[in-house]
Amino acid sequence: MARMPAAERRVALARAALAVADRDxxxxxxxxxxxxxxxxxxSSFHYAVPSRDELLRDVxxxxxxxxxxxxxxxxxxxxxxxxxxxxxxxxxxxxHVRTAPGxxxxxxxxxxxxxxxxxxxxLPAAQYxxxxxxxxxxxxxxxxxxxxxxxxxxxxxxxxxxxITDGVTLGWLADRDDAAADRTLDLATAALAPFAHPAPAPVxxxxxxxxxxxxxx
Amino acid sequence: MARMPAAERRVALARAALAVADRDxxxxxxxxxxxxxxxxxxSSFHYAVPSRDELLRDVxxxxxxxxxxxxxxxxxxxxxxxxxxxxxxxxxxxxHVRTAPGxxxxxxxxxxxxxxxxxxxxLPAAQYxxxxxxxxxxxxxxxxxxxxxxxxxxxxxxxxxxxITDGVTLGWLADRDDAAADRTLDLATAALAPFAHPAPAPVxxxxxxxxxxxxxx
DNA sequence: GGGTGTCTGGGACACTTGTCCAACTTCGCG
DNA sequence: CGCGAAGTTGGACAAGTGTCCCAGACACCC
Numbered sequence: 001m002a003r004m005p006a007a008e009r010r011v012a013l014a015r016a017a018l019a020v021a022d023r024d025x026x027x028x029x030x031x032x033x034x035x036x037x038x039x040x041x042x043s044s045f046h047y048a049v050p051s052r053d054e055l056l057r058d059v060x061x062x063x064x065x066x067x068x069x070x071x072x073x074x075x076x077x078x079x080x081x082x083x084x085x086x087x088x089x090x091x092x093x094x095x096h097v098r099t100a101p102g103x104x105x106x107x108x109x110x111x112x113x114x115x116x117x118x119x120x121x122x123l124p125a126a127q128y129x130x131x132x133x134x135x136x137x138x139x140x141x142x143x144x145x146x147x148x149x150x151x152x153x154x155x156x157x158x159x160x161x162x163x164i165t166d167g168v169t170l171g172w173l174a175d176r177d178d179a180a181a182d183r184t185l186d187l188a189t190a191a192l193a194p195f196a197h198p199a200p201a202p203v204x205x206x207x208x209x210x211x212x213x214x215x216x217x
Numbered sequence: 218m219a220r221m222p223a224a225e226r227r228v229a230l231a232r233a234a235l236a237v238a239d240r241d242x243x244x245x246x247x248x249x250x251x252x253x254x255x256x257x258x259x260s261s262f263h264y265a266v267p268s269r270d271e272l273l274r275d276v277x278x279x280x281x282x283x284x285x286x287x288x289x290x291x292x293x294x295x296x297x298x299x300x301x302x303x304x305x306x307x308x309x310x311x312x313h314v315r316t317a318p319g320x321x322x323x324x325x326x327x328x329x330x331x332x333x334x335x336x337x338x339x340l341p342a343a344q345y346x347x348x349x350x351x352x353x354x355x356x357x358x359x360x361x362x363x364x365x366x367x368x369x370x371x372x373x374x375x376x377x378x379x380x381i382t383d384g385v386t387l388g389w390l391a392d393r394d395d396a397a398a399d400r401t402l403d404l405a406t407a408a409l410a411p412f413a414h415p416a417p418a419p420v421x422x423x424x425x426x427x428x429x430x431x432x433x434x
Numbered sequence: 435g436g437g438t439g440t441c442t443g444g445g446a447c448a449c450t451t452g453t454c455c456a457a458c459t460t461c462g463c464g
Numbered sequence: 465c466g467c468g469a470a471g472t473t474g475g476a477c478a479a480g481t482g483t484c485c486c487a488g489a490c491a492c493c494c
Contacts, residue, residue: 003460003471025333028243033453043473046453053332111391115322116242124391152407156400159388160408163401166387167380174328174341183373184380190369191377191408220441220490248482257444263483 001040001083009048010037014058021059022102026109029056053119058121060110063103064130082146082196087189089138090191091166094181097169104169128162135161164188227266229255231275238276243326246273269355270336277327277340280320281347290302299363299413304406305354307382311398314386330352345379351376365413374412381405 004012016038020029030134031045031052049055078084097104111127114120135158152158168188172181221229225325233255233373237246248262248269266272295301314321328344350376360366367374385405390400 003470006471025329025335027330030450032450040471043468043475044471047471047473058225087459101451102413105329105332108325108387109339110328111387112242112322112329115390116393125393128388152404153400156397156404158406159401163384163388163405164380165384167382167384169377170325170328170383170387171380173332174345176342179375180373183370184376187369187373187377187412189381191412194411195404195408211431218444223441226441245479249480260443260484261441261444264441264443269482 001044002139006048009040009044010058011062013045013048013055014062017055017059018103018106020064021106021109022100023207026056026106028121029163032065033138037044052140053117056110056113057123060107061081062116063107064127065132067130080143082148083189083193085146086192087185090185091182092170093165094168094172094185097172098178101173105173108170111132130157131162135159142196143199147199149199151195151197157192164192223421225276225377226261227272230257230262230265231271231279232275233321234272234277235323238326241315243323243330256279267426270334271409273327273330274337274340276343277324277331280324281344284347284351288346297359299365299411300406302359302363303409304402306404307385307402308383308399308415311385311389311402314389315395318390322390325387325390348379349375352376357404359413363413364416366416368412374409380407405409 013034017034020033020037032042033056035042035045046216049058059082074213078088111124114123114127132155136154139150139154139157139161143154163179168181170183219433230251233245234251235248237254241250249259251272252259252262266275295305306313331344332341349372349426356367356371356374360371375389385398385401388401
């Protein structure tokens, strides 16, 4: 085995663990399966990581990290009306689940496992806080780009959005009914869109007039 | 051990398995833990049940069975306006989750486990079909009792409702934020209520006029 | 009452699991 | 060059897993 600092080996193990959990489920991500995936001898595991549970913590961080970026670009494209953008964003999420179902299922499994494991009991709350924050950022960005204001607290709406994406994912994983999932998103869009109100007259800061409000970051 | 026909012993084992899965998670529901819970010797297990996976199938059936009744009564009580009934029903579900979180989590774990297990791969679809059917029956009953008509296909709405309850459950299990879950249900209620339209003039069957349409079953 | 089929239950099997050790090699610095 | 720190590794451990066998006990019907 090539020589490798422990820290580096640890992230390689986290990536391997994610690959195994994606393919075969979290319960199959044993220390032996993980090192096999990473092409390491078993003894490397506990040299790089104190315990399997610690590694799983890394895996969650690994996924939650890269999650926020992908969806944001979708919003900025074709800045149409609210329902269209909403539907397109939800659709993009579902598409992501469809192309990597194991990954998303692994995240559910990880959450459930963490909830049952004393040393990881704090993980799910942090994980979902990140989900909620991501959704909130998305909704706030939508206000800007669509020139609207949400008629309910954005943090509450964000939680509802995560609720819906989670629910749709779970349902689709269970029966793989693409058409039904799409119809659910249609309905969810129709249910969510009315919370968007046209923005009040773009508040001009009296002391600092702008030529065009479109130039605001 | 008292003598007991194998069939009877099997349901006792299913109940014990549910108790263990509720308390300690599905992964802790080993054959030994289950028979200990049931107060049986280990060898009784495979006399009554061919395999552990078969037993888990029973457990799902056990829960899905008793699920439909509880919520229905809620609807019939105080037949108020749509948002109130909607909110009350969703609230009753959340309350159920709150009082038995392990149970609901066990169902999620069971679904995830089944999805990863070839012999149980058919379970999740059937399980969710039941959920959807239950929600659909509820929504249809609501049409009658509230004198409304849903402006979207009831089966689609039912899937959205299950999506939301699943999502709320998952989120609450993760962070146990009661207030946030309640706010999510408030918002979901506001989002769902507009799908209810006043029923069209109560269709009188021309050949069989009724004195009062309220007496219809 | 005898015998057949149902039920009991102790014990074992083959295997997998997370974790650790102790010996070995390699690196980098003085 | 020498030496301590860092990295590598085969092998083992104790515990736990699902499943099965087999000898015995009991119930019920002819």
